[in-house]
Amino acid sequence: MRVKALAVPFALGMALTGVALSAPASFADTSAATVTLxxxxxxxxxxxxxxxxxxxxLTGSRGNGLTWTWSTPTASSTDVLTQTDSASLADGSVTATFQANSNGTTVITSTKGCVPDPGHFCSHLMQQWNATVTVN
Structure with missing residues (x-):
């Protein structure tokens, strides 16, 4: 019990003298947030x-002999965001995972277009998708 009784006055004394107390590195908050777009x-x-x-x-769609499929999302600056994983599904959906590496701003982009089955035809319409990511 004597140790606990001395800990508070010691910490208070250190704070009053301007010496900062901090938790050991093993207690630092190392949890990373996940943002889904x-x-x-x-x-x-x-x-x-x-x-x-x-x-x-990004969700694709399939029907009437057409598949509306997304391209794999990419970041304009791989120094800021590094792609760590990606997958494409038969219905045109895609997923991609990025790790925030360094301070800066980058744009993640993907394009959705039509892929016809044999005997079917697509319009030439394309849909752009983008999101600006700032890492600080």
Whole structure:
């Protein structure tokens, strides 16, 4: 009990003398946030911190001999965001995961286009998707 009784006056004395007390590195908060972006986030801007994870999930569609498929999302600056994973599904959906590496701003982009089955035809319409990510 004597040790506990001395800890508070010691900490108070250190604070009054301007000496900062901090937790050991093993107690530091190392949890990374995860931000998920979907079609509804088209054109938005998000801010994250170094170490955070950004997941992009874009939904394609298939029907009437046509598949509306998304390209794999890419970041304009791989120094700011590094792509760590991606997957494409038969229905045209894609997912991509990025790790925030360094301070800066980058734009994640993807394009949705039509892929016809044999005997079917697509329009040449393309849909752009983008989100601006700032890491600080």
């Amino acid at each position: 979907t079609e509804t986030d088209n054109g938005t801007a998000v801010s994250v911190h170094t170490g955070d994870v950004i997941k992009v999930q």
